[in-house]
Amino acid sequence: MQDNVVIVGTGQAALSCAVRLRDSGYEGAVTMLGDEPWLPYQRPPLSKAYLKGETTADRLEFRPQEFFAKAGIVVERGSRVTSVDRNKRSVTTSDGRSYSYTKLVLTTGSRARTLPDAMTHGLEGILTLRSIADADRLRRALADAKRIVVIGGGYVGLEVASVAVRMGHAVTIVEMADRVLRRVAGAPTAEAIEELHVRYGATILTNALLTAFSGHSGKVAGAALESGTMLPADLVLVAIGGMANVELAAEAGLTVENGIVVDKFGQTSDADIYAAGDCAAFPFGGRLIRIESVQNAIEQGGVVANAILGSPVEYEPVPWFWSDQYDTKLQTAGLALDYDDILTVSTEPGCSAFWYFRDGLAVAVDTMNDAKTHMAARRIFGARVALRRELLLKPDFNLMQYVRTAAAPTG
Ligand SMILES: Cc1cc2nc3c(=O)[nH]c(=O)nc-3n(C[C@H](O)[C@H](O)[C@H](O)COP(=O)(O)OP(=O)(O)OC[C@H]3O[C@@H](n4cnc5c(N)ncnc54)[C@H](O)[C@@H]3O)c2cc1C
Structure with missing residues (x-):
């Protein structure tokens, strides 16, 4: 053949x-x-x-x-x-x-992970987001809805929440963990993101377990939490991962x-x-x-x-990711796995970097509105250059200078 x-x-x-x-x-x-x-x-x-x-x-x-x-x-x-x-x-x-x-x-x-039918009862207005078709449905629903409940404080849920808040809707994010972004980011990043949402007017409920939905004429009307709270809702986005x-x-x-x-x-x-x-x-x-x-x-x-093609190259990625919420670009370089320490560095007002370390060596960084640090970290991790915590703590440490010297291409 x-x-x-x-x-x-x-x-x-x-x-x-x-x-x-x-x-x-x-x-x-x-x-x-x-x-x-x-x-x-x-x-x-x-x-x-x-x-x-x-x-x-x-x-x-x-x-x-x-x-x-x-x-x-x-x-x-x-x-x-x-x-x-x-x-x-x-x-x-x-x-x-x-x-x-x-x-x-x-x-x-x-x-998109979904909730069981036994919970949603086929009620209209409970949506997920993965494809253009889903986004079209969500857009139409957002045009009519006033009270939005987002189930899940991951990237997709948080991004949709930020869009809905900016459209003037009342938005509540329901997260069953003790903070948002539990699976992908450390506590300082999550805190900063929560602060951002609250500043713009969203409500975030953590340690909050969804138990049921209520409906009216086949349409979702509310989301019930284990605590007994009933959140009124014209629209629910289920954003509980992929x-x-x-x-x-x-x-x-x-x-x-x-x-x-x-x-x-x-x-x-x-x-x-x-x-x-x-x-x-x-x-x-x-x-x-x-x-x-x-x-x-x-x-x-x-x-x-x-x-x-017969020219195999091992996949040794330096993962990177971004997320846009309100006026903030959150970017991640590296993978925050098995870290034992996090250091927050604020470069300028409104710009923060959250560095993750394993045994004193940087393994990942989340940045908020700090594209320079993000790009520098990608170069450092890509060149497999060690970046020690002590170095970042030095008052005269210049990350860009370090990248230029330590992570300069060889040859
Ligand atoms: C709302 C949203 C926002 C996102 N935002 C970001 C972001 O800001 N930054 C970022 O880095 N990533 C983001 N992502 C993730 C990113 O889009 C995905 O990681 C990326 O699209 C994965 O590409 P893929 O080709 O692996 O899969 P997909 O893009 O999912 O493509 C797989 C395709 O295969 C089709 N398919 C599945 N089974 C079959 C079959 N049996 N026969 C035929 N076709 C089949 C699917 O329908 C789909 O079209 C986002 C994802 C979503 C949903």
Whole structure:
């Protein structure tokens, strides 16, 4: 069979893989099969500019149709892959078509975690946010609603809350942990973000467990908490995290844990099948992790393409992420895993950096409105240069100078 790559999914990781294949001279067929009706598009604006109505759906698409035609990348939209036959090396779609492959790439992404029907009772006005279709629904609902309850104090919930507050709505964020951003950031970052929301007028309830919804004429009317509080609501956004889309891989007998398990080259337990992006669990710092971010989707998609091209490069990422809330850009460089200390550094009024350390060495930093520190940290972590806590504490320490000398490219 002629070389031929089939990619399941048409998201950020799929696009990155397909483009890298073509840019590196891959001559076989490249086919992307996606179940959504759009060309590959960006998700981050769905909780930011798109939700505010500042941009349109066609502007979210990474590349126009002509680009794909010119690059010789086939994008099949509305095409859900329902099974993988590893013996025959082919996949089948819900409309009964089958596509054979020499290499298969799974970039099935993740989906919004939902609450059980026994809790939502099919009430109108309880929404999640993942796709353009979800964002359109949310936008329409926001136009009519006055009282919004956001379940979950993660990035998506906080971003939507900030948009809704700015639209003049009364917004309550319900978080079952003792603070927001529990899974992804330390206490100082979370405190600063909570302060920001409260300053703009949102209400944040922590240690607050949702128990039920009340409804009126089939529409949500309130959210009940374990404490006995009933929060009136015309609209509820359930933003309680993402779940990797692993079912296709699991049914095909691939190794699956919290995601589709891959090695440092993006290869699954089948040598002809790769996975990248939100759906993939990869080795990092002695464990398997899964990252839902643009950086990860882009870079891991590229790593998979390299492996397919026969020039494998290990995936050793310096993760980075951003989130926009009100007038604040929160950025993260590195991964705050197993840290034992956090140091807050305020560079200028309104700009803060929260450095995470393990054994005295910086492993990650969250910054608020401090893009310079964010970029410097990415260079430091990328160059594997040690940055000790004592250094950051020195009054005359200049991070930019340190980057220029210690993390300067060699050769
Ligand atoms: C509202 C929102 C805001 C975000 N904001 C940020 C941000 O500010 N910064 C940041 O770094 N990241 C952000 N992210 C995360 C980022 O968008 C994702 O990490 C990224 O899109 C992952 O890309 P992916 O290609 O792995 O998956 P996806 O973009 O999810 O693409 C996977 C695609 O595969 C399709 N698919 C799944 N199963 C099948 C199948 N069986 N057959 C065919 N198609 C299938 C899915 O429908 C989907 O279209 C945000 C995400 C959301 C939802």
